[in-house]
Amino acid sequence: MLNEYLAVLLFLLVGAGIGVAVLLLGHLMSRRDPDPDKLRPYECGFEAFDDARMKFDVRYYLVVILFVLFDLEVAFLFPWAVALEEVGAYGLISMAVFLLILAVGFAFEWRRGALEWD
Amino acid sequence: MPDWMTDLSVWLRVGEILLGAMVILLPLLAVVAYYTYAERKIVGFIQMRLGPSRVGPRGLFQPIADVLKLLTKEVVLPAQASRGLFLLAPLAALVPALGAWAVVPFDDGLWLANIDAGLLYVLALTSLGAYGIIIAGWASNSKYALLGAMRQAAQVVSYEIAMGFALVGVLMLSGSLNLAAIVQAQSGGILDWFFLPLLPLLLVYLVSGVAETNRLPFDVVEGESELVAGFHVEYSGSAFAVFFLAEYSAMILISALTATLFFGGWLSPLEGTQIAQAVPVLDSGIHWWLLKTAFFMFCFLWFRGTFPRYRYDQIMRLGWKVFIPVTLIWIFVLGAARYAGFTG
Numbered sequence: 001m002l003n004e005y006l007a008v009l010l011f012l013l014v015g016a017g018i019g020v021a022v023l024l025l026g027h028l029m030s031r032r033d034p035d036p037d038k039l040r041p042y043e044c045g046f047e048a049f050d051d052a053r054m055k056f057d058v059r060y061y062l063v064v065i066l067f068v069l070f071d072l073e074v075a076f077l078f079p080w081a082v083a084l085e086e087v088g089a090y091g092l093i094s095m096a097v098f099l100l101i102l103a104v105g106f107a108f109e110w111r112r113g114a115l116e117w118d
Numbered sequence: 119m120p121d122w123m124t125d126l127s128v129w130l131r132v133g134e135i136l137l138g139a140m141v142i143l144l145p146l147l148a149v150v151a152y153y154t155y156a157e158r159k160i161v162g163f164i165q166m167r168l169g170p171s172r173v174g175p176r177g178l179f180q181p182i183a184d185v186l187k188l189l190t191k192e193v194v195l196p197a198q199a200s201r202g203l204f205l206l207a208p209l210a211a212l213v214p215a216l217g218a219w220a221v222v223p224f225d226d227g228l229w230l231a232n233i234d235a236g237l238l239y240v241l242a243l244t245s246l247g248a249y250g251i252i253i254a255g256w257a258s259n260s261k262y263a264l265l266g267a268m269r270q271a272a273q274v275v276s277y278e279i280a281m282g283f284a285l286v287g288v289l290m291l292s293g294s295l296n297l298a299a300i301v302q303a304q305s306g307g308i309l310d311w312f313f314l315p316l317l318p319l320l321l322v323y324l325v326s327g328v329a330e331t332n333r334l335p336f337d338v339v340e341g342e343s344e345l346v347a348g349f350h351v352e353y354s355g356s357a358f359a360v361f362f363l364a365e366y367s368a369m370i371l372i373s374a375l376t377a378t379l380f381f382g383g384w385l386s387p388l389e390g391t392q393i394a395q396a397v398p399v400l401d402s403g404i405h406w407w408l409l410k411t412a413f414f415m416f417c418f419l420w421f422r423g424t425f426p427r428y429r430y431d432q433i434m435r436l437g438w439k440v441f442i443p444v445t446l447i448w449i450f451v452l453g454a455a456r457y458a459g460f461t462g
Contacts, residue, residue, distance in 0.1 A: 007135045007231035008220045008239070014139040015216035018147070019209045019360050022189075026356020029189045039197035041260035042351050053259065060272055063434075067275040070442070074282035077449070078238065081289035084456060092453050103446060115438045117431035 062114055073102055138230045142219050150366040151181035157419050164423035188362075191355035196258060199352065203257035208353070208360035211250025214243040215368040222374055223298040225384045225404040236297040237285060240375065244281075244330060247368060248274040251332075251349045254361070258352040266348025269338050269430060276437035277326040283445035284323040287316045288379050290452050301383035308387035313380040318448050320380045322441045324417070327372035329433065331365060333418055335425035336433055373414035374407075381410050 080087065080095055087094075109115060122128050155170065155177070162169025170177035195201060221236040223229040233239060248270060255267020289295065291312055292303040304311045313320050329336040340348030350361050377383060386402040388394040394401045428436070 003131065004231040004233045006131070007138070008217075008233060010132065010135045011139045011142075011220035011230060012213060012217040014136065014143060016209060016213045018143060018216065019212040019363075022356050022360050022363070023193075023205065023208065026189050026191075026193055026359065030192050030355050032192055034194070036197070038194055041196055041198060041258065041263075042346065043261060051259070053256070053264065054261075056268055060268060063272045064275060066438075067279065070279040071282065074279060074286065077283070077286040078289060078295070081286045082293055082295055084290050084453075085293055089457060092457050096450065096453065099446065099450070106442070106446075110439070115435070117434045 059117065066109065066114065069102075069105075073099075135230065139220070142230060143216060146216070146219060146367060146370070147363070149370060150363055151185065153366055153370065153415065154184065154362075155181045156415075157422070160416070160419045161423045164420075185359070188359040189356055193355040193357050194352070196260065196352050198259040200257040200259070203253050204352075205357065207250050207254035207257055208357050208364070209250070210253055211247055211364035212360050212367075214246040214250075215364040215371065218243040218371050219367075221297055222371075222378065223301060223383060224407055226298075226402070228384075228404060229298060232296065232298055234294075234296050237289070237295045237300070237379075240297075240371075241282065241285060244368070244371070245274070245278055247330075247364065250361070250364065254353070255349040258349070260352050262345045262347070262351045263349050266340055266345050266351070269345075270332065270349060273332075273336065273338070273433060273437070274330055276434060277329040277441070280322050280437060280441035280445055281326040281330065283442065283449060284316075284319040284326065285379070286449055287319040287445070287452055288312055290449070290456065291315065297378055297383075301378060301385060304382040305385055305389060307389050307391065308382075311380065311382040311385070311387075315452070316380060316448075318444055320376070322445055323380070324376055324414070326437075326441065327376065328418065328421060329437070331368045331372060331418075333365075333369060334422040335428050337427065338430050338433060369418050370411070370415060373418065374411045376414045377407060377410035383407050383410075 076098070077095070080091065083091070158180070159169040159177070170180040173179045173183045195204060218240045220231050221229065221233055221239055223232070251270045252267045255263045255265075255270070258264070288300060292300040294300060294303065328334075332340060338345075340350065345351070350358055353361060384402055384404055384407040386394055386400055386406050388400050389402055399405070
């Protein structure tokens with residue numbers, strides 16, 4: 001079994017190697033001719049008037065928090081779905097109750113407008 | 119020196135794996151190159167144009183010319199960018215997009231690694247691809263790039279959930295995370311493939327796949343009419359080429375996974391019938407996998423040529439208010455069906 005995971009690890013390394021090779025090849029084959037105007041961030045031809053790393057909307061945080069919640073839910077569902085044969089009616093009903101509780105939370109977020117983007 | 123370092127069989131195995139990785143990755147790169155050609159031709163024909171037609175017969179050498187152009191162009195490192203992160207970002211996008219191919223089964227017994235957590239591994243890697251884009255947007259220190267990366271983060275995160283739920287449906291029917299076992303669970307002909315009992319989940323998965331790879335109509339991350347090029351606005355030459363490779367291999371991966379998870383992978387639709395036994399081409403084999411994958415690859419281009427771009431708030435609404443409820447309800451339905459005695 002470890003054998004198989006070794007294959008995955010080596011495959012990832014080969015993938016990274018291809019990426020590095022493309023970058024290196026580009027480095028070797030292209031010429032470099034920097035000048036200050038070329039190295040400025042692109043802003044439709046205007047001079048950049050402030051730093052690009054600006055404040056952004058708090059809604060992004062909200063979405064990410066909701067994501068953590070739901071992704072955990074998915075993580076719970078994965079082993080449950082694989083073992084569906086073994087857990088039987090008890091497992092099925094437990095998961096239904098768990099999902100119902102989360103669905104109530106989801107409905108609450110929806111009603112409170114956490115999912116609105118405008 | 120530890121024992122395993124002098125053991126010849128270990129090194130033979132390593133060589134075998136490296137060879138296998140090359141046998142998968144090099145054709146994949148060639149397919150990516152010609153996928154771009156197919157894209158320009160197909161979108162061209164949809165719009166009543168010819169597409170590339172100058173380089174070679176029918177423009178067939180266009181991808182080669184493109185590769186040479188990208189490699190010989192200057193890689194501009196913006197003065198205000200974080201140099202290390204700026205160069206790391208394309209790699210962070212490419213490695214997951216290529217890495218997931220390690221566990222894809224092409225035919226019965228034809229795979230590089232057959233791990234039991236296959237689907238979990240694929241889900242993890244497809245999510246990691248977002249990091250490349252977020253790092254690129256931050257490291258570029260450019261407003262367009264940062265806006266693109268912010269949109270990307272929220273979009274991928276939203277569709278990730280729907281995608282995960284859709285996969286739960288597949289797991290409920292197959293009872294295994296092993297991709298080869300999932301294909302084998304669909305054996306018995308076209309009516310036993312998972313797309314029938316999982317039809318709503320298939321649609322959610324396919325659309326989420328388009329959203330996760332930032333393809334039209336969900337390409338607000340790089341939408342050229344809004345953000346010029348979004349997260350890769352500051353990238354040029356070979357650094358841009360790596361992002362390009364990552365995006366296209368991710369599209370091919372989603373196509374391959376749709377074929378594997380919902381459409382029986384290498385299985386023939388006529389499997390088990392007398393026709394399939396009489397005509398070898400109609401029996402299961404890698405050609406069915408290729409055909410199904412090619413069809414979904416075509417769908418990506420078809421969507422691009424057909425749908426106008428969504429507005430950002432529409433994308434978020436579709437992900438949260440349509441896909442998540444639909445998948446949740448379908449998981450309930452599947453569970454109830456299982457309880458009532460239908461085996462799906």
